[in-house]
Amino acid sequence: MQLLKDMIAEKGKVFPGNILKVDSFLNHQIDVDFLNEVGREYYNRFKDDGVNKILTIEASGIGIACIAAQHFHVPVVFAKKNKTKNIASNVYSANVVSYTHSREYTVIVSEQFLGPEDRVIILDDFLANGCAMMGLIDIVKQSGATLVGVGAVIEKGFQRGGDMLRKEGIRVESLAVIDSMTDDAIIYRD
Amino acid sequence: MQLLKDMIAEKGKVFPGNILKVDSFLNHQIDVDFLNEVGREYYNRFKDDGVNKILTIEASGIGIACIAAQHFHVPVVFAKKNKTKNIASNVYSANVVSYTHSREYTVIVSEQFLGPEDRVIILDDFLANGCAMMGLIDIVKQSGATLVGVGAVIEKGFQRGGDMLRKEGIRVESLAVIDSMTDDAIIYRD
Numbered sequence: 001m002q003l004l005k006d007m008i009a010e011k012g013k014v015f016p017g018n019i020l021k022v023d024s025f026l027n028h029q030i031d032v033d034f035l036n037e038v039g040r041e042y043y044n045r046f047k048d049d050g051v052n053k054i055l056t057i058e059a060s061g062i063g064i065a066c067i068a069a070q071h072f073h074v075p076v077v078f079a080k081k082n083k084t085k086n087i088a089s090n091v092y093s094a095n096v097v098s099y100t101h102s103r104e105y106t107v108i109v110s111e112q113f114l115g116p117e118d119r120v121i122i123l124d125d126f127l128a129n130g131c132a133m134m135g136l137i138d139i140v141k142q143s144g145a146t147l148v149g150v151g152a153v154i155e156k157g158f159q160r161g162g163d164m165l166r167k168e169g170i171r172v173e174s175l176a177v178i179d180s181m182t183d184d185a186i187i188y189r190d
Numbered sequence: 191m192q193l194l195k196d197m198i199a200e201k202g203k204v205f206p207g208n209i210l211k212v213d214s215f216l217n218h219q220i221d222v223d224f225l226n227e228v229g230r231e232y233y234n235r236f237k238d239d240g241v242n243k244i245l246t247i248e249a250s251g252i253g254i255a256c257i258a259a260q261h262f263h264v265p266v267v268f269a270k271k272n273k274t275k276n277i278a279s280n281v282y283s284a285n286v287v288s289y290t291h292s293r294e295y296t297v298i299v300s301e302q303f304l305g306p307e308d309r310v311i312i313l314d315d316f317l318a319n320g321c322a323m324m325g326l327i328d329i330v331k332q333s334g335a336t337l338v339g340v341g342a343v344i345e346k347g348f349q350r351g352g353d354m355l356r357k358e359g360i361r362v363e364s365l366a367v368i369d370s371m372t373d374d375a376i377i378y379r380d
Contacts, residue, residue, distance in 0.1 A: 029265050
């Protein structure tokens with residue numbers, strides 16, 4: 001998506017440790033008119049697939065999923081990061097290891113909001129090692145819903161998450177796949 | 191806002207301890223077409239006030255703020271709940287005591303995204319004791335921005351937060367103010 005690459009070129013910042021900061025428009029401050037174009041792009045990619053629900057995870061995925069969902073006119077469900085040691089009953093849950101924050105957490109989704117009748121896409125801001133995405137995919141499987149595909153606004157192609165999911169036959173629609181990045185240049189996959 | 195009251199009557203559930211569950215349409219599963227009406231209502235209330243930024247807090251406020259922001263065509267900034275003991279430099283921070291989760295946490299906003307040139311509204315899903323809202327107001331003050339007003343979709347009027355803010359002269363625009371609730375009936379303030 002050229003507009004995304006232009007935004008990254010103009011406003012993104014690369015930091016040591018393969019960190020790409022896009023917090024001026026994507027995941028701390030949010031440019032909603034830009035996000036509307038992201039939502040339109042997802043709609044164009046998935047509009048013929050009978051999607052009736054969009055799943056995401058708190059916090060950065062929520063804005064993306066909500067604005068995309070306006071194009072589909074379907075509900076969003078966001079997985080919650082569990083804050084207590086006890087898991088409530090009547091929820092699907094999955095463990096996620098976060099390398100960014102060096103910790104493990106549990107994500108939960110109420111059983112009420114996901115079931116065998118659902119055709120789901122999962123949207124998030126980043127796809128890197130894929131751990132959060134795998135947790136969400138696990139929850140979709142537990143629910144009996146159909147996973148139509150997953151979408152990350154930005155995929156770090158040099159980490160293994162996206163390609164691992166593709167090998168499993170999952171449809172991955174990233175709007176920009178970064179193959180390498182340095183202070184000077186970001187190289188995108190074709 | 192009558193549509194909101196209708197949604198609460200149809201889909202909300204009251205639980206002991208003054209808990210109102212609206213997670214089927216507002217803060218776990220999100221009905222984006224409903225949220226668009228919420229956003230339109232906020233726009234109607236604040237459209238003449240020169241708002242150029244909407245501040246909210248992760249996680250439940252993000253969808254509301256993003257969809258409202260589409261009506262204003264202004265950016266959203268969401269305050270992050272700090273996950274580490276160290277506070278990064280170049281951020282505004284405020285402490286929040288959460289009665290719901292019986293814990294204290296810090297919220298942070300990067301100094302880059304809020305400053306004296308901004309005219310801000312703060313939006314969130316609930317206003318109860320007002321602790322999260324006061325943390326966000328504190329951050330707006332630190333930044334030198336002008337606080338135009340605050341809006342909660344649902345205000346628990348029987349808790350002290352909203353009225354305390356009004357006493358301080360802050361404009362509070364709640365879309366429904368609940369004065370009391372039981373299993374059988376929810377009484378709204380006129």
